[in-house]
Structures are given as C-alpha cells and as structure tokens.
Amino acid sequence: MATAHPNCAGTTVSDGRPLHAAALKFFWGPMDCGKSTMALQMNYNHARQGRRGLVLTRIDRSLGPRVTSRIGLAHDAIEVTDDLDLRALVHSRRAEGTSVDYLICDEACFYTVEHVEQMAELVDRDDVDVFAFGLATDFRSCLFPAAQRLFELADEVTRIQVEVLCWCGREGLLNARVVDGTVVREGQQVVIGDTADSAEVHYQVLCRRHHRTGDLGPRA
Numbered sequence: 001m002a003t004a005h006p007n008c009a010g011t012t013v014s015d016g017r018p019l020h021a022a023a024l025k026f027f028w029g030p031m032d033c034g035k036s037t038m039a040l041q042m043n044y045n046h047a048r049q050g051r052r053g054l055v056l057t058r059i060d061r062s063l064g065p066r067v068t069s070r071i072g073l074a075h076d077a078i079e080v081t082d083d084l085d086l087r088a089l090v091h092s093r094r095a096e097g098t099s100v101d102y103l104i105c106d107e108a109c110f111y112t113v114e115h116v117e118q119m120a121e122l123v124d125r126d127d128v129d130v131f132a133f134g135l136a137t138d139f140r141s142c143l144f145p146a147a148q149r150l151f152e153l154a155d156e157v158t159r160i161q162v163e164v165l166c167w168c169g170r171e172g173l174l175n176a177r178v179v180d181g182t183v184v185r186e187g188q189q190v191v192i193g194d195t196a197d198s199a200e201v202h203y204q205v206l207c208r209r210h211h212r213t214g215d216l217g218p219r220a
Contacts, residue, residue, distance in 0.1 A: 022127040024119055026108070026150040028136045029160035030205045031175050035133040036069040038160060039106045042131050043075065046102055053102040053129075054089070056080050058110040059192065067106045080111055086118040090128060102129035109134035109144040110190060116149040123155075138189050139177035139203070141211065164205050167217030172205035176216075183214035 029035060043055055057067045058080040065079040078089070090100045105111065105119065122128040132154070136147045143151075151157055164172040176183045177191065179201050191201060204216060 017127075020127060022123045022129045023155040024123045024130045024132070024150075024153060025156040025158065026132045026134075026147075026154040027158050027160055028109075028134060028147065028150075029162070030135065030164050030172055031203055032070065032164045032172075032205060033160045034069070034071075034162045035135075035160060036067050036106055037071055037073055039067055039104050039131070039133045040069060040073050040075050043104045046129075051101040052099050053104060054078060054093070054100060055104045055106070056086075057106040059107055059190065067104075077106070080105075080115065082112060084115075086115060087122055087126075090122055090126060100128060102131065105130060105132040105134075107134055108132035108150065109136070109147045111146045113145050113149045116146050116153060120153050135175060137174065139175055139187075140185060141174050142189075144189070166205065166207035166210055167219070168207060168210060170207035170209070173208050174206055174211040176204050176206050176211050176214075178202050178204055178216065181216070181220060183211070183216065 027035060027038060039055075043053060046053055055067055055075055055077040056079075057065070057077040065077050066074055067077045068074045078084075080086075086103070090103075093100050103119070103122070108116075116132075119130040119132065123130055132150055134147060134150075135144060136151075137143055166172045177187070178184070206216075209215075210217070
C-alpha cells in the first residue's frame with residue numbers, strides 16, 4: 001500500500017508515483033508572459049488527476065491571498081510571509097490527515113532565500129513536487145535573491161515562451177519601473193505598482209536597448 005511518508009526503497013508516495021520522483025521546477029519570464037496563468041493551469045492539471053496541492057503567493061497584484069492573472073483567472077492562495085516555514089506548513093497538513101503532493105509557488109521571486117531552501121528540502125525529503133513561478137530580475141535588471149537561488153537549486157529551469165514585446169516591437173526582456181513618467185534606477189527592490197500608464201508608479205516591459213536608455217516610446 002502506498003504511504004504518504006516513504007522511508008524505504010521500492011515504496012511509492014501517496015499519489016502512486018515512484019519514490020524520489022519529485023522535482024523543483026522554476027518557470028520564469030518578464031511581466032505579462034503568463035506566469036500566473038501557467039501556475040493556475042499547472043494546479044488544475046495536477047488536481048484533476050487526483051493529486052492534492054497547495055497554492056501559495058506573495059505580493060500578488062490583487063494585494064490579497066490570491067493568485068490572479070491579467071486574463072481574469074484567479075484562485076485562493078496561502079500568503080507567504082517571512083516567518084512562514086513551508087516545511088512546517090506541509091507537515092502540519094499531513095498531520096491533520098491531508099496529503100500534500102505538490103506546491104504551486106507563484107511570485108516566487110518575492111520569497112526569501114530560506115523559502116527556496118525549504119522548497120528543495122520538501123522535494124528531497126518529503127517527495128513533494130514544487131512548481132515555482134516568478135520574475136528573474138528586478139527593475140535594475142539585477143537578479144532577485146530568491147530567483148538566483150532557484151536558478152542554482154532547481155532541477156529544471158524553464159523560460160516561459162509566451163513572447164512579450166517592447167513598444168518598439170523587439171522582444172521584451174526587462175521590467176522597467178516608471179515613476180512620474182521616468183524610468184528610475186534606484187530605490188527599494190520591491191515596490192508595489194501597476195502596469196497602467198496612469199499609475200504614479202508602474203512597470204513596463206522593455207527590450208534591453210530601451211531599458212538601458214530609459215526610452216518608454218512615443219506614447220510616453
């Protein structure tokens with residue numbers, strides 16, 4: 001019989017997969033490439049096969065404990081705080097009799113490095129699949145610490161293939177922070193903004209050339 005906490009070779013986890021088949025996978029891309037949409041699709045695909053998972057997020061655009069996408073999809077989620085231990089979360093659910101086969105970790109770039117270490121431990125010690133989704137770089141084109149650690153630890157790293165375009169028509173690679181109509185280069189790494197041009201602080205995807213020059217295009 002399958003067990004939720006395998007300890008010996010040859011056994012399987014609760015959903016019938018072979019022991020040690022779990023993986024940590026990181027899906028990344030710039031804004032508007034469909035990361036949250038893919039996270040919700042991943043959760044749907046696994047859940048419909050009878051697997052049980054948890055959906056988590058941090059600093060979602062809704063400012064609530066939900067994963068939301070710009071095309072209108074949404075799902076309730078657990079808000080990841082600095083002091084949340086992902087291992088304790090999974091273990092507590094299992095102690096209550098609820099199996100946890102996978103985690104969907106949206107906006108993973110805003111997690112702490114320790115959270116990423118916990119993801120890896122859940123994969124290696126508890127056979128929990130972890131699917132992380134997030135940006136790679138901030139408004140300065142520097143890696144987020146959590147994203148860097150995911151690049152270092154993940155079993156699989158995939159750039160989401162939905163193409164996002166700069167205003168010039170080139171592929172959009174970088175996320176610019178725009179304050180009062182000007183691309184800024186300094187400030188806190190995480191500042192809540194919007195993608196609407198009318199917002200005081202908003203973000204715009206640019207190609208490398210126009211991110212470096214701060215050119216927001218004719219509409220600006």
